[in-house]
Amino acid sequence: MEKPLTQHISFNRPAFHLKDYERVGGYEAFRKCLTLPPAEITALVQESDLKGRGGAGFNTGMKWSFVPMTGDYRHKYLIANADEMEPGTFKDRMLMEGNPHQLLEGMMIAAYAIQADISYVFLRWAYRKAARLLDRAIAEAYEAGYLGSNIRKSGYGLEMYLHTGVGRYICGEETALLNALEGKRATPRSKPPFPQISGLFGQPTIVNNVETLCNLPPLLNNGPDWYKSLSRGQDAGTKLYGVSGHVKKPGLWELPMGTPMEELLQDYAGGMQDGYQFRGALPGGASTDFLVHQHMSVALDYQSVAAAGSRLGTGTMIVLDDRTCPVGFVHNLEHFFAQESCGWCTPCREGLPWTEKILHSIEEGRGSPYDLELLSTHCQQLGPGHTFCALAPGAMEPLQSVLKYFREDFENHITYHRCPWRH
Known part of the structure; x- marks a missing residue:
């Protein structure tokens, strides 16, 4: 997601080092944030209508707005949910392995907006390559002065840690993630209280998906109107869409939000492999309802997919063919x-x-x-x-x-x- 253009996401280049990322405008958005009031950052993100890309589709800025900005709190926490265990979903892995600094910058922006002083990447245990790259990127960010105390003489400080989970799907649920991070059994918590008020160790906490956070640097650099203009549907921005199954070109693409299902399958995934016919697809990972032939024209945004009887979820499609039971x-x-x-x-x-x-x-x-x-x-x-x-x-x-x-x-x-x- 380094550019707001349609592109195929692949492993064809090594992951960006800090200097590579800065060369294409990396950390400009975070440096800009340090000169603005935190409430203004939250308002910009809320106005942009960036929805959570982990599956829930809730307005990101609105979620941040529930964090209390006054009061005596020991800490505030910002957590990147990188526990990507939804079957058929691999978008966050590609982001972290291709451009870990974009995730880090997104985390810094979100942390500054809620005035968090501690941040964690909660990473799926199997993503060992991503772990190595994130470790390196965090060290580079500290060395460059983007992390630590009194960042760029702004008076704001942020510490960041990488935490590798032990491998349970339930940790993708944000309150189960918080329990796991505290060293407890990974079971969901009763809500309320919500994490924005009482999250990690009882302190105000925001948990955002990796893709959601990676949207923040270009959004802050270009503004809400630009971000909304990228979409073809009812929701703003671009989306990482994936396709797996017996298609000719399984993969992952950054496309305008609202791209029709048929366009994704035919123009980008290349249609079905020879000898296979399309029967249906789970549009957003394993925990979504099937869409079938009659839904081919559905725009892949949150509202349109819901109207068709399913959920956009993670936006990573699993295709069922006529030779699979x-x-x-x-x-x-x-x-x-x-x-x-x-x-x-x-x-x-x-x-x-x-x-x-x-x-x-x-x-x-x-x-x-x-x-x-x-x-x-x-x-x-x-x-x-x-x-x-x-x-x-x-x-x-x-x-x-x-x-x-x-x-x-x-x-x-x-x-x-x-x-x-x-x-």
């Missing part, structure tokens, strides 16, 4: 979600393994018509409002939509006592 496809996802339940609440702890076992039975040819009723019941009872956090409701999204769009495939498994794709 949809029962096996969703069984694989539910197996992952069942393993990753933190076990805190009963519906998720017990319901997800039960769902996974039913799907396994159907896939192996041992299913019955009653199993489809059980799966539909689980979709309701594990849905929003019935569990402590969003893990189980997210797990039900691909399941409820696969039952809606590909029910005949389930019925064939049950009628013929076998998976048609395996025999």
